[in-house]
Amino acid sequence: xxxxxxxxxxxxxxxxxxxxxxxxxxxxxxxxxxxxxxxxxxxxxxxxxxxxxxxxxxxxxxxxxxxxxxxxxxxxxxxxxxxxxxxxxxxxxxxxxxxxxxxxxxxxxxxxxxxxxxxxxxxxxxxxxxxxxxxxxxxxxxxxxxxxxxxxxxxxxxx
Ligand SMILES: Nc1ncnc2c1ncn2[C@@H]1O[C@H](COP(=O)(O)OP(=O)(O)O)[C@@H](O)[C@H]1O
Ligand SMILES: [Mg+2]
Numbered sequence: 001x002x003x004x005x006x007x008x009x010x011x012x013x014x015x016x017x018x019x020x021x022x023x024x025x026x027x028x029x030x031x032x033x034x035x036x037x038x039x040x041x042x043x044x045x046x047x048x049x050x051x052x053x054x055x056x057x058x059x060x061x062x063x064x065x066x067x068x069x070x071x072x073x074x075x076x077x078x079x080x081x082x083x084x085x086x087x088x089x090x091x092x093x094x095x096x097x098x099x100x101x102x103x104x105x106x107x108x109x110x111x112x113x114x115x116x117x118x119x120x121x122x123x124x125x126x127x128x129x130x131x132x133x134x135x136x137x138x139x140x141x142x143x144x145x146x147x148x149x150x151x152x153x154x155x156x157x158x159x
Pocket of ligand 2: 041042060107
């Protein structure tokens with residue numbers, strides 16, 4: 001089990017951390033984001049997309065639960081905010097998306113019940129102050145080691 005806490009003091013810094021994660025992402029990666037509205041989940045996802053080489057603006061998929069962005073690896077951006085139950089999450093067929101060639105980021109992953117138990121890189125975002133966020137990265141999977149290390153370096157670098 002790896003557990004790392006990172007603090008960012010601006011939205012741009014959260015994007016820098018996301019970019020580092022995206023640059024180190026590999027096909028089949030699953031990134032599970034948790035945290036209240038405004039915690040910075042979409043902001044981090046934006047950075048991940050840029051790190052994957054995409055140049056679009058990622059927004060929370062509001063009316064659809066999933067959006068795709070073309071990049072070095074396709075980014076599947078899922079937002080479970082609007083689902084009514086974990087059963088609904090199970091019916092989305094996310095396992096098929098996750099097992100594909102792209103990278104999957106899930107906002108409100110905690111709403112999926114135990115569906116992602118023991119899988120992926122979990123990132124819990126929380127408000128510290130108006131402009132500071134804490135990001136707690138945890139995983140039991142060594143495949144995310146380089147992404148976590150890159151995120152730590154990004155936190156330290158002065159940008
Ligand atoms: N350090 C920070 N990291 C990320 N977002 C921040 C930070 N400080 C302030 N913000 C603001 O918080 C909001 C985060 O929104 P968003 O990424 O859409 O959150 P979520 O997807 O978790 O609901 C944005 O308005 C952003 O400008
Ligand atoms: Mg969001």
